[in-house]
Amino acid sequence: MTMTQHRGHLVVVGNGMVGQRLVEAVRERDAGHGWRITVLGEEPRPAYDRVALTSYLTGTSAEELSVVPEGCYTDEHCVLHVGDPAVAVDRDAKTVTTASGRVVEYDALVLATGSSPFVPPIPGADADGCFVYRTLEDLDAIRERAGTAGTGAVVGGGLLGLEAANALRSLGVATHVVEFAPRLMPAQIDQGGGEMLRRKIEELGLTVHTATATQQIEALDDGRLRMVFADGDPLDVGMVVFSAGIRPRDQLARDCGLEVGERGGIVVDEGCRTSDPNIWAIGECALACGKIYGLVAPGYDMAEVVADRLVDGDAAFTEADMSTKLKLLGVDVASFGDAHAATPDALEVVYADPVAGVYKKLVVTDDASTMLGGVLVGDASAYAALRTMVGQPLPDTPEQVLMVGPATSSLDDAAQVCSCQNVSAGTIRAAINDEGCCDVASVKACTKAGTVCGSCVPLIKTLIAQSGVEVSTALCEHFEMSRAELFDVIRVTGARTFSEIIARHGTGRGCDICKPAVASILASLDSGHILDGEQAALQDTNDHFLANLQRNGTYSVVPRVPGGELTPEKLIVIGEVARDFGLYTKITGGQRIDMFGARVDQLPAIWKRLVDAGFESGHAYGKALRTVKSCVGSTWCRYGVQDSTSLAIMLELRYRGLRSPHKLKSGVSGCARECAEARSKDFGIIASENGWNLYLGGNGGFNPRHAVQFAVDLSTEDLVRTIDRFLMFYIRTADRLQRTAAWMEALNEEHGDGLEYLRRVIVDDELGICADLDAAMQRHVEAYADEWAAVLEDEEKLSRFVSFVNAPDVPDPSIQFVTERDQIRPADQSPSDGPVPIAGPELEVVRR
Amino acid sequence: MTMTTDTLTTHIPDVLQTAGPDARSAGRKEWADVCAYDALLPERGAAALVGGVQVALFRTYDGEIHAVSNRDPFSGAYVLSRGIVGTRGDAPTVASPMHKEVFDLRTGVCFDHPEVAVPVYEVRIRDGRVEVVVT
Numbered sequence: 004m005t006m007t008q009h010r011g012h013l014v015v016v017g018n019g020m021v022g023q024r025l026v027e028a029v030r031e032r033d034a035g036h037g038w039r040i041t042v043l044g045e046e047p048r049p050a051y052d053r054v055a056l057t058s059y060l061t062g063t064s065a066e067e068l069s070v071v072p073e074g075c076y077t078d079e080h081c082v083l084h085v086g087d088p089a090v091a092v093d094r095d096a097k098t099v100t101t102a103s104g105r106v107v108e109y110d111a112l113v114l115a116t117g118s119s120p121f122v123p124p125i126p127g128a129d130a131d132g133c134f135v136y137r138t139l140e141d142l143d144a145i146r147e148r149a150g151t152a153g154t155g156a157v158v159g160g161g162l163l164g165l166e167a168a169n170a171l172r173s174l175g176v177a178t179h180v181v182e183f184a185p186r187l188m189p190a191q192i193d194q195g196g197g198e199m200l201r202r203k204i205e206e207l208g209l210t211v212h213t214a215t216a217t218q219q220i221e222a223l224d225d226g227r228l229r230m231v232f233a234d235g236d237p238l239d240v241g242m243v244v245f246s247a248g249i250r251p252r253d254q255l256a257r258d259c260g261l262e263v264g265e266r267g268g269i270v271v272d273e274g275c276r277t278s279d280p281n282i283w284a285i286g287e288c289a290l291a292c293g294k295i296y297g298l299v300a301p302g303y304d305m306a307e308v309v310a311d312r313l314v315d316g317d318a319a320f321t322e323a324d325m326s327t328k329l330k331l332l333g334v335d336v337a338s339f340g341d342a343h344a345a346t347p348d349a350l351e352v353v354y355a356d357p358v359a360g361v362y363k364k365l366v367v368t369d370d371a372s373t374m375l376g377g378v379l380v381g382d383a384s385a386y387a388a389l390r391t392m393v394g395q396p397l398p399d400t401p402e403q404v405l406m407v408g409p410a411t412s413s414l415d416d417a418a419q420v421c422s423c424q425n426v427s428a429g430t431i432r433a434a435i436n437d438e439g440c441c442d443v444a445s446v447k448a449c450t451k452a453g454t455v456c457g458s459c460v461p462l463i464k465t466l467i468a469q470s471g472v473e474v475s476t477a478l479c480e481h482f483e484m485s486r487a488e489l490f491d492v493i494r495v496t497g498a499r500t501f502s503e504i505i506a507r508h509g510t511g512r513g514c515d516i517c518k519p520a521v522a523s524i525l526a527s528l529d530s531g532h533i534l535d536g537e538q539a540a541l542q543d544t545n546d547h548f549l550a551n552l553q554r555n556g557t558y559s560v561v562p563r564v565p566g567g568e569l570t571p572e573k574l575i576v577i578g579e580v581a582r583d584f585g586l587y588t589k590i591t592g593g594q595r596i597d598m599f600g601a602r603v604d605q606l607p608a609i610w611k612r613l614v615d616a617g618f619e620s621g622h623a624y625g626k627a628l629r630t631v632k633s634c635v636g637s638t639w640c641r642y643g644v645q646d647s648t649s650l651a652i653m654l655e656l657r658y659r660g661l662r663s664p665h666k667l668k669s670g671v672s673g674c675a676r677e678c679a680e681a682r683s684k685d686f687g688i689i690a691s692e693n694g695w696n697l698y699l700g701g702n703g704g705f706n707p708r709h710a711v712q713f714a715v716d717l718s719t720e721d722l723v724r725t726i727d728r729f730l731m732f733y734i735r736t737a738d739r740l741q742r743t744a745a746w747m748e749a750l751n752e753e754h755g756d757g758l759e760y761l762r763r764v765i766v767d768d769e770l771g772i773c774a775d776l777d778a779a780m781q782r783h784v785e786a787y788a789d790e791w792a793a794v795l796e797d798e799e800k801l802s803r804f805v806s807f808v809n810a811p812d813v814p815d816p817s818i819q820f821v822t823e824r825d826q827i828r829p830a831d832q833s834p835s836d837g838p839v840p841i842a843g844p845e846l847e848v849v850r851r
Numbered sequence: 852m853t854m855t856t857d858t859l860t861t862h863i864p865d866v867l868q869t870a871g872p873d874a875r876s877a878g879r880k881e882w883a884d885v886c887a888y889d890a891l892l893p894e895r896g897a898a899a900l901v902g903g904v905q906v907a908l909f910r911t912y913d914g915e916i917h918a919v920s921n922r923d924p925f926s927g928a929y930v931l932s933r934g935i936v937g938t939r940g941d942a943p944t945v946a947s948p949m950h951k952e953v954f955d956l957r958t959g960v961c962f963d964h965p966e967v968a969v970p971v972y973e974v975r976i977r978d979g980r981v982e983v984v985v986t
Contacts, residue, residue, distance in 0.1 A: 480939070512894070512912045514937035515946035515953070540894040544933040544948035552948055556928040808886045808897040808908070815898075817905065817922075817929040 010037035011110030013313065014099055016089040016255065018044030020053055021286030021302035022115030023070055026081065028310030036080040038313065041107055043099065045088035046138060049076070054299055054456055057170045059142050062682060062698060062711035068139075092259040094279055111281055113309055114256060114269060118249035118287035118297065123158070127220030132228050133243045136167040145244065149174035150675065152241025156180075156230060158217055159247035160187040165331040167246040168209060172332070175691065175715045179210045179238060181230070183247075186213055191327055191338040195355060196380040199362035203334040203381065206360075212238075249297050251288045264290040273319040275309045283309045292322050299455060300324070300423045307425075324422055326393075328379075328386045328456065333759055334360075335383035340376025340393035341366050349375055352401040356381075365389075365401050372396055374404075387462035391418035391428070420462050423455035431463060435470045442467065443752055461755065478739065479516040482509045486664065486739045490524050494735075499525060500537050519543045520739045523626055526662035527734050527783075532793050533625075533662075534800050545624035548804070549790050550606055555829035557818055558606060559599040560586070561623035562613050563659060566633045566651035566671075567594025576616040584609055587826045592703075593630035593668065595621060600827050602814055607804050610791040619789035622660060626740075628667045631655040632680065636673030636690070645690030647673035650719065654688075657723070660787050661730065664737040664746075668702070682710045685743040686726055691715060695722045699729060699761070700747040708744040711758060714766075724777070728765035731776040882975070882982040891916070891981065896932035896945060904985045906972055907932035909956055911943045917956035918972040918983045923947045924961075931969065 013029065015022050022042065029038055044050075051068040059068060076083040084105070091100040092112065099107045120135035122128050132152075134145050149155065149171060157168045160182025171178045180187070186197030187204070201211050216233040220243060223229055230238045251268040262270040262278040268290030275283050275291065285305035287297055296302060301323035311318035326339035344351050348369040355362045361381035367374055374392045379385065389404070391414060397404055414420075416429030434440045434449040446463050447453050453460045476485035482505075484492065489508070498504045501521050505513055513521075522541035526533050533539075533546055545551050550558035562577070577596050581588045584605055586598040601609055610620075623629060631654045634640065636647030651671040661667070670681035671688045681687025687698040693716040701710030714725060737746040750757030763769040765776070794800045806815040820827040885899045891910040898921045899906045905921035909932075921929045926949040934945040936956075943956040953962045959971040973984040 481937075511938040511940075512936075512943075514939065514944065515935040515951055518935050518937060537893075540892060540936070543935065544930070547933065552930070552933075554926060554928065554949070556930045803892075806898060807900045807905075808890055809899045809901070813900060815905075815929060 010313070011039070012108060013038040013040045013111045013113065014107050014109035015040065015042045015113045015115060016099065017115035017117055017286075017288075018042050018046070018050045018083060018085065019115060019117045019286065020050055020070055020299055021117070021306050022113070023050035023075075024303050025113055025115060025285060025306040025310055026075065027072070028307050029313055030075075030081065032310055032314045032316075038080075038111075040081045042076075042081075042083040043087060043089045043101055043105075043107070044083060044085040046140075047086040048139070049083060049085060051139065052455075053137075056136075056139075056142065057166055057173075058711075059139060060146060060170050060712075061173050062701070062709040064709050065139055067709070089255060092255055092282075094259050094282070097281065109281070111313060112283070114277070114282065114284040114288055115286050115306075116252040116255060116288045118251050118295075120163075120245060121248040121250045122245045123217065123247055125217055125219055127222065127228075128245065130220055130222045130228060130243075132222070132226070132241065133220065133245065136163065136170070136244055136246045142170070145170065145242070146174060148242045149176050152176050154179070154240045155242040155244065156238060156240045157244045157246055159245065160184070160211065160213065161190060161246070161248065162188060162327065162329060162331070163248070164246040165204070166329075167244045168204075169332045171242075171244065172207070172209060173712060173715075175693075175696075176242070177208070177210075179212060179240065180204070181212045181215050181217055181232075181238075183216050184213065187211065188336065191342060192336065192378045192380065193343065193364065195353060196336075196338075196362045196364065196378045199355065199357070199360060199380045200331075200334060200336060202357070203360050204332050207332055209332070249287060249295075251290070251295050253288055256282075256284065256288075264293075264295075268295045271320075273308075273321070274312050274317075275305045275320055276312070283312075285309055291320055294322075296323055296325075298323075298325065298327065300425070303423065304425065324390075324393075324419075326386075326390045326422060328383050330756060333756070335379065335381060335386075337379040337383035337386040338377070339386065339390040340374070342376045342378050344375070346375050350401075352405060354402075354405050363405050365405050367397060367401050371401055384461060387420060387459045388414070388465075390422070391415075391420065414466075420466070421450075421452035421455075421459045424451040424453075426450050426452035428466065431466050432470065435467055440467075460752070464752075476738075478520060479514055481505060481511045481513050481517050484508065486520055486524075487736045489520070490527075490735050493521070493524050494528055499529065501541055502537060513541075515543070516739070519546070519626075522546065523662045523664065523739075532788070532790065534790075534794065534803075539800075539803075548603055548606060549610075549620060549624060549794065550601065551624045553599060553829070555818055555831075556815065557599070557829070558601050558603065559597050559623070560601055560606065560609055560613075561591065561595055561597050561621040562618035563621035563655070564595040564630075565655040565659075566631055566648050568633075568648055568652060573616060573618065576613070576618070580609060580612045583612075585827060587828060591623075591630075594632050595623075595630060597623070600820065600829075602806060602818060603804050604806050604811070604814060607795060607801055611795055614789070614792050614795060620660075620791045622790075626663055626665050628655070628658040628661050628663070628669070630668060631658075632668075632670040632684070634671075634673050634678040636671075640673060642676060643673035643690070644692055645673055645695065647671040647679065647688075647690055650688065650695070651679075654723070654726070657784055658726075658730065660790070661734075661783055663730070663734045665740050665742045667730070667743070683707065684710060686710070686729060688722065694718055697722060697725060699758075700744045702742050702744050706744075710744075711747075713758065713762070725765065727780040728773055728776045729761070731779050732761075732765055732772075735776075880973075880984050880986070882977075882984055885981045885983055888916070888976050888979050888981055894936045896934060896936060898929070898932040899983075901983055901985045905929045906983055906985065907945070908974070908981060908983075909936055909943070909945060911936060911956070915943070916974050916976060916981055917943060918974040919945075919954065919956060919959050920970040920972075922969065923949050923952075924967055924969055925950060925952055 049071040052070050087101045087103045089099045090102050120137050155171045155176040156179040157164050158181050160180045168178050168180050187200050219231040221229040253263050253269045256269040269284035271284050271289045271291050277284050286302035308318045308320045328337035344366045349366050352365045364378040366376040414428045418428045420428050438449050440446045440449050477483045518541040581598045586600050589597050591597050631651040633647045633651030637643035668684045669686050670679040670684045672679040672681045673690045682698050683701045683703050687710045689696045695717045696715045697713045698710035699713045747757050754760035805811040819830040821830045883901050896907050896909045906918050907921040909917045921932050923931050934948045944953050946953045959968040961967040
């Protein structure tokens with residue numbers, strides 16, 4: 004049993020990724036709370052994933068980026084103050100003073116103040132319209148300016164610069180990259196790799212200026228900025244983002260007399276201890292082994308070292324692996340080990356394919372026996388495996404390794420697979436074999452591997468595949484196939500009844516999982532009425548009664564209100580129907596009206612009234628398109644830039660009745676203010692000055708996700724074609740009950756960059772299926788018919804709408820209501836309800 | 852006396868009893884006529900009101916008829932007849948439409964919670980008519 008040992012008060016200055024990691028690492032090792040921890044953060048929110056910063060601009064929310072585990076700062080042993088930076092350290096008194104005047108005493112102090120973006124000292128660099136790229140607040144400011152900027156320049160063609168350029172481009176800004184060095188990413192890759200990267204990036208429409216020194220920035224009268232270069236013509240742009248490297252934030256350390264490096268950085272020893280034995284420094288503010296490390300993985304290593312030392316360990320920080328793999332502007336770029344062949348007599352083996360845009364280089368010892376490092380541009384699929392081989396004997400000739408990639412079975416258990424979290428192949432194999440992890444998600448949860456930059460996920464997958472763990476994709480005990488496979492089989496064989504399908508491709512007589520799945524597939528393929536023939540028996544109760552089952556066995560009825568636009572006459576009809584049938588009414592989140600409390604035998608009469616007034620089914624009961632929510636757009640709104648309501652109505656009428664693996668929701672906002680909450684929808688559209696921006700894969704619910712930007716400034720025609728294909732491709736390939744967000748995550752797992760893969764399939768038509776998807780949607784649009792009206796015209800179907808087969812005129816006596824706020828609600832078991840049954844006009848309740 | 856909603860849902864008012872003499876008080880097997888066999892859809896259920904008791908009738912793929920209580924014991928709602936009919940291994944099943952608990956139609960036992968079972972009623976087909984015993 005661990006004895007609780009009182010160690011004192013640990014103060015951590017800085018709550019970035021590394022500072023946060025330190026807190027977690029200390030708490031893991033210090034279960035008895037020997038250290039009381041106080042964290043002082045400058046930014047207004049707890050630590051977030053700065054590596055994934057750019058995704059904030061394409062839909063990821065600040066909350067989703069958070070790296071603080073739930074419960075980290077909820078007890079008295081561990082307290083976080085955000086928005087209150089430390090401003091002074093008094094080493095004699097052992098106190099830290101914050102901007103708000105808070106004075107905190109420490110026994111141990113860890114500085115994790117990170118770095119600040121380096122802004123070159125050129126005149127005009129502080130002009131209005133100049134930005135840096137570091138925090139969420141920076142990104143908010145950039146986003147605001149980008150709306151009107153038109154063109155922009157990023158100063159810095161390194162890793163961070165290209166990341167910023169990508170962000171500007173995603174905001175619809177025509178982007179220039181200005182790099183002082185003769186090539187892009189000079190720190191990571193060589194001239195050949197830099198050239199390949201440049202070609203790839205210019206293909207995307209960016210303009211690259213290398214060997215270009217910015218001398219001055221002039222503010223022009225129209226608010227634009229003129230960049231003046233050492234030679235060449237000046238460049239006029241709407242905004243400038245500086246992303247030309249980082250500088251360690253060591254001011255606090257300087258002010259209190261700690262030793263700092265000549266070019267900045269708090270000097271630390273191998274235990275990450277500064278010149279004051281009670282003070283440590285970690286991450287980008289620390290000068291460790293004579294270097295500033297601008298990557299998160301070495302920062303994490305330092306955090307672990309200090310955590311260990313704080314509980315009397317002797318861990319040491321040694322020179323860190325600076326290998327990097329990134330996807331910049333859709334281009335894979337990786338470097339590892341001795342990428343610049345700095346080792347004496349090192350040999351470089353290069354493969355370049357300018358047509359495919361691939362450049363690969365291995366650096367090996369002069370006898371070609373040992374791997375030293377390498378550079379990969381355009382295809383970095385071998386990165387994870389190659390990196391683990393640095394310093395190891397080459398398993399094959401360098402050409403073979405370069406072209407084919409090393410065999411992963413040869414991966415030693417000690418080989419590091421995830422450098423961000425320092426997880427070895429052995430640890431992952433143990434998770435697979437001993438902990439029962441059978442997919443990437445469970446390996447991530449178990450080992451943390453692949454949770455930071457994700458570059459090792461392909462290698463994790465390979466390790467899972469090699470372990471022989473079978474991942475079942477069977478739909479249920481009756482079908483071995485996945486939903487996507489079953490969809491293809493049904494589509495290709497033309498089988499159209501469940502009996503035929505299960506006899507040929509399954510066993511038994513089905514269940515509540517496969518029957519609705521088959522019903523949905525048949526509906527997606529055929530567009531026949533979902534209650535025709537044998538199909539009726541496959542439907543879930545909601546689809547069977549074309550209404551939504553509620554807790555007391557009654558149903559709710561939602562007529563379609565396309566785009567949320569409703570005439571006063573129709574509004575009155577809904578009110579009259581609800582009043583006459585004694586229904587409870589509520590406005591839904593999808594801009595329509597839900598009527599609750601209908602018995603099955605009442606449904607046809609309710610529909611009759613609604614259909615006669617021009618309403619139709621709203622498919623609230625189906626795994627189908629629900630609503631396309633909209634704001635009033637440019638028609639009424641002072642800020643609207645496009646007619647969002649008309650587009651929403653058009654889209655809702657186009658996709659109504661479309662059966663899919665799960666419900667589908669959409670929204671259209673008429674301007675960037677986003678009042679229709681389009682980014683919480685499966686497909687959301689936000690108007691821009693030039694057309695429509697399309698966002699895919701959002702949802703609310705249990706696990707809210709923001710939709711991610713897929714395309715900008717689309718014409719209405721291009722928008723509709725893109726959505727047609729997105730929906731049809733989703734319907735064909737998703738798992739049962741898998742919403743678009745989860746489906747897109749699965750594409751990520753399978754194809755690396757799911758969004759890019761989706762673009763290749765539905766925009767570039769890489770699989771050659773777009774004509775087929777377009778035709779399938781056209782068939783759906785043409786075959787659409789209202790499901791309610793069809794039942795009203797069909798005596799046989801109508802006969803099913805009774806409470807009792809032997810007493811068709813008797814309403815279900817178990818259904819009882821009480822009143823609350825002048826409307827009905829189900830009477831439940833709670834005694835407070837009392838005996839106030841109002842069972843509707845037909846039923847007289849006998850009291851006894 | 853006042854009546855709670857609980858008793859209201861389990862004891863159906865007399866006025867609604869459509870079958871003949873009360874089988875429970877008679878103390879012997881009383882077959883009640885329900886409906887034509889053909890009125891039941893294959894692999895789908897239907898609710899019937901028999902002597903004030905709600906019965907869920909199911910016609911399975913092989914032509915068999917099963918009768919269990921229409922009351923879903925988990926939610927208390929009378930909805931089992933509206934569940935999806937299928938099989939688990941050799942057992943004919945229905946899944947409650949409320950929260951998808953699966954019941955064995957032969958025994959009434961819930962697969963996922965074997966301590967829970969719904970009442971099962973005897974059922975037969977005579978002259979093309981479905982008859983049940985509600986005891």
